[in-house]
Amino acid sequence: MNHVERYVFLCGYSVERVEYDYGFDLILFTYDVNSEIENGQIYLQLKARDSLRTLADQETIAFTIARSDLELWLFEPMPCILIVYDAQLDVAYWLYLQAYFENLPGFDISKIGESITVRLPKMNILDREAIEKFAKYRNDILNQLKGVIRHHD
Template identity: 70%
Template sequence: MTKKQRPRNHIIADLSVNYVERLIFLCGYSVERVEYDYGYDLILFTYNEKGEIENGQVYLQVKATDSIKISSDKETILFSLKSSDLELWLNEPMPCILIIYDALSDCAYWLYLQAYFEALPNFDPSKTGNNVTVYIPKINILTQETINEFAKYKNNILKQIRGVIKHELS
């Protein structure tokens, strides 16, 4: 009788999360893994220069692959997403970042989802079918610097909503 075997996709999924978490920790931030994945794998929490926690968070969706798809001009990564995830991401006020981990090269690429889709002219999520392909510039390599950029994206959103939200009892 053969014992259960650990499939490659589980191994690279763990490697991808480990890769992202390490960069986050090197920035002095913290991260929580989402137990039940309905569109987010990790939640990034940031801290100021005094080590005090900041408001807001960044949502991260991490995908791992052994066979990254690259455009013919070698400048862009193509990745297919389920349209069912778009509604969650596009209606979330805090930044949602897609991270594609290339297990063979031990490298990850990122895409700020709301900004990406807002920049597409006439994009209508209701007309995407079951999947939508995103085009990630190969220069979008995940580094400590880009993790810090994610914190800036979050802080920019917080500045925009300051004074707009009212918490009222119904």
């Protein structure tokens, strides 16, 4: 958790730790140039291992996630980012979950078992640039929502 928080703070953002883990560990909040909080948030799910399973290409990490978590993440409109931390190497990798599954040919959540293995590119290293990307993903979603949501009483 501290590894992730460090990069968030270096970007001038903040996180809230989720006390009771219901599928998210941190909620990321961003701020504009006037230090005012911005709309929307980014959900982070953290996983740590002593070592990670790297595929034969040496460029991809295989990581298994539970279907129950996936159902929560895929139906959340704001970005959900899986962060997998390699404790031995002190490095974390990330995966934008909704985008990953949208781009997975033929994916149907109703047809998977209790778990599914995702592939995280080793080039997706968690750093300040990654945190800024997460904010961009959130902004892209907010821009799509403009003029679409109607609140009625």
